[in-house]
Amino acid sequence: MEHDGTALRSGSGAALGFARALSEDITAFVLGENLEAMAGEAAKLAPVLVADHPALAAPVADRWAHVIAEVARAQNAELIVATSTTWAKDIVGRAAGLLGGAMASDVIGHEMVDGELHLRRPMFAGAVNATIVLEGSPKIITVRPSAYDAPTAATTPFTIEAVATDAFDVEKLPNATQFESLDRKTGARPDVTEARIVVSGGRAFKNSEDFEQHVGGLADALGAATGSSRALVDAGITPNSLQVGQTGKIVAPELYLALGISGAVQHLAGMKNSRVIAAINQDPDAPIFEFADYGLVGDVYEEVPRLIAELNSSQ
Amino acid sequence: MKILVPCKRVPDPDQKLRLNAETVGIDPAALTYILNPFDAIAVEEALRIRETAHPDAEVIAVSIAPAEGEADLRTALAMGADRALLIEHNGPTDPWNVARLLAAVIEHEQPTLVLMGKQAVDDDANQTGQFLAAQLGWPQATFASQIEFIDDGLRVHRETDLGIEVIRTTLPAIVTADLRLNEPRYASLPSILRAKKKSIEQTTPAELGVQLEPRVRLIGMELINSQRHCEKVETASNLLAKLRETEVVE
Structure with a gap:
């Protein structure tokens, strides 16, 4: 255990x-x-x-x-x-x-x-x-x-x-390895592998501030964890610990919200067993929609603030 | 010092897979292969060690594959590996037997460091490095995102679910590469041409004295297609209404 x-x-x-x-x-x-x-x-x-x-x-x-x-x-x-x-x-x-x-x-x-x-x-x-x-x-x-x-x-x-x-x-007991330190991820949000709702962002987000404002903002409005596609981690926009996919975290929350994520095979491997999947993407033909229950074709920079505003006004 | 880099030949993950007629494996027709991306990261790291901390290092790439697997070893040679060894084997392998074959090579070559990918992107097992370390009784540092030589050992940063862990190990050791260890170089055209002329050493499981003992029997495979039907909505407000209907959002 x-x-x-x-x-x-x-x-x-x-x-x-x-x-x-x-x-x-x-x-x-x-x-x-x-x-x-x-x-x-x-x-x-x-x-x-x-x-x-x-x-x-x-x-x-x-x-x-x-x-x-x-x-x-x-x-x-x-x-x-x-x-x-x-x-x-x-x-x-x-x-x-x-x-x-x-x-x-x-x-x-x-x-x-x-x-x-x-x-x-x-x-x-x-x-x-x-x-x-x-x-x-x-x-x-x-x-x-x-x-x-x-x-x-x-x-x-x-x-x-x-x-x-x-x-x-x-x-x-073997004695060839010594533990030195563990830099625990700390943050106010739940862990991406343990959260009931995961809000995840992809290539549509241009920098860390935009990611935090939109993906982080929506996650906070929902009490959710944040996740990220590999593209954003590779670009240095999000930390490794957020990466969902074959080579990152495998998650299966109650709700997975994919924002501006196209749906590469290696990303789908990390989230496709989520109970409900919703996606927002500008490209109507993005593969993510084939794996989603609900899809909204649109610009995440416009649609996400609307979601956050509506969630915050209803509380 | 010698650095051994096991290199697996895997089907290119960016192609559409089809099952064979018996549905117990992938249809090999028209399949293209590449060097496992995590092994390419391991090759790159070995080259960087040779270019910085240990200019005397000899980088040896080793693969277990049918004869045509030479092509993927030439990728490692074109990147800059000094030598390449092909253990010619047709048919399936599993992590236990791959580790046994590698252990036999290690006994002969006596490397100081074995650098390999944390997993192969075909079977996604993530076992071979750990099995090899256990068989040899060597320390292991899996999921490495940074490697540093200190005194007579290594300091390795590891990507774990709880955060970045730092450990020290003695040498010899097995290190498995995670995605963020480095970005592998592209081989230049002249080095690709040079690599084509280099000779690849050959051996077989029998020559290494290893009788394969299968641990995994494949019964069948199925292709996974999405079973979801996407309902398109027009506005953010409609999307939120749908999510509230499913009761995952209050």
Whole structure:
């Protein structure tokens, strides 16, 4: 279960939801240091195993993957599941490399067929869904948070257990990587991967001030997060952390508002599973409209201020 | 020092894909291939290291592909790589076996640094670098947006969901490139012509002593088309009314 040092990440329960759909015998594993709060949260969803140790203070891949692999072996785990994030790709990916490499990333669906676990996952920036079977055990799987719900919270919490003292040898932990710092994104707006509404801007915006005024302004009127196409990040208009797409964040909010975004394949890969998609674009033939439920053909510099004004006047 | 850059040959993401008749793969007819864009960023970074911190560096591009995969290795040579190695292999590969083949090459070449793309834009697995680091027991720095040589190791800025993380690793190490690490150069015409004359070293999985052990079996594929029907509205006010109907906007 991924956490940020103080709380579980909001999508982390999706991995438990996937595991629960396949088995009654599941364990939530939390590792790090000072884990009381996170273990308590996880215990609402499943029995918890904790590895709480000062040597695990920062999430460095070689150490954490080593512990995950050792604990998975000791537990005879057949399936290791995590919610797909940069943390899971880095650390659980390395653990999979220690456990034989039968791994599927970004799973969005599954089915048991003749006793075999069929997994569905996007490829080619989401242009294709592939169905695959993993050969070998254990199987390591990351799931998209939008594809699976966390199990319902139990009224009586499950048990919390510490890993056996000999589960891993602190002396033998890899020591080749040192954590130096984390520059946390701070801002008043919600995180783009966790927000209920995302307002995203594309090439139509000419500079950071215009982006902030229009995309930021509409996001604030809606209580939404802001997102951005790759073009604006490449042009230095928006920071990397806002990029939605195959190579950026994958989001699936209740509402995705695409402003002046043409709809390149790699952008669509990051947002097309949103529940409702609305687009404003000057080009009536922009591909984004094929992936939208509602479309307005027009200039974002004219239409967005009208939306903001109407939202603000109705409050 | 030696820098090894694994280079994957991938279908050009800007073309329309069709499935093969059995719908278990992409139809290879008329498919054009390119060097995986993230691997091109890794090649560029290796060249910049040779041009700045380590003029003695030797940059080696390595690819696992059928014989025609030479073309994509020549892209790396035209950019400025010193040597290129093709591990000739027909048929599918998965990250586990790619990592095993690369580990065999690494055992032979003994590079100080392996620089590779964070993911290939065909299978989007984002696993090979992590598997390779695990197999070798080397430190890893994934999703790198900045690399700096310090004392006897590296300081790497990593793009994570929580923000930019900075870590230090010892060498040898595996570093995977994120989009913002650099902007790869275009090869000049003279260097493209020179690259055509360079020889490409050849080997095979058998010569490397690696028996492939498939970890991923492909059952089928489907092309994803939009299932949405776009309702066009005339004014911003109408758009807002529609969004209120869906109850996602109050």
